[in-house]
Amino acid sequence: MRQVAYALLLGAAMLAAPSYGQAASTVGAAGRTEDTATGGTGGSGTAGSTSASTLGVGATSGDSSAIGVGGSAASPTGRNQTRSHVNPTANNGQAMAQSMDKGTFSKSHTHVHNKKGQVRSRTKSMSHVPGSKPVMSTTTSDSGAAQ
Numbered sequence: 001m002r003q004v005a006y007a008l009l010l011g012a013a014m015l016a017a018p019s020y021g022q023a024a025s026t027v028g029a030a031g032r033t034e035d036t037a038t039g040g041t042g043g044s045g046t047a048g049s050t051s052a053s054t055l056g057v058g059a060t061s062g063d064s065s066a067i068g069v070g071g072s073a074a075s076p077t078g079r080n081q082t083r084s085h086v087n088p089t090a091n092n093g094q095a096m097a098q099s100m101d102k103g104t105f106s107k108s109h110t111h112v113h114n115k116k117g118q119v120r121s122r123t124k125s126m127s128h129v130p131g132s133k134p135v136m137s138t139t140t141s142d143s144g145a146a147q
Helices: 002-016
Strands: 022-032 036-047 050-061 064-074 079-086 092-101 104-115 118-128 135-142
Touching (some): 036 104, 064 079
Antiparallel strands (some): 036 050
């Protein structure tokens, strides 16, 4: 019984203590039919109290194409930056997000490209805590060339 009490106490202390770990993850998907293609990727990085995420999706059908990109960054006491841009013809777009708190930082970058009936997207995310090796993740999705 005493061991269970110690285990519960230790578990409660671990939940209450702030987490200063780091992580980065990305995900993506793409698909196509005879005359349409879609695809997108997204990802996030977290380190200490910083977090940054980006997402991008694209679609093309015949002579039409569309892209949507966005990102967010958060830190209670640090510096945060986000940027996104899609060109006027909607065949190229990117989003970038970065959060920094002293030496700890997280960042993510997504780039989506529509060209000749094909949608390609890539997201790179990373995080870093001083004194440890950076954690990185990259995902690329490609709908494949038009028939």
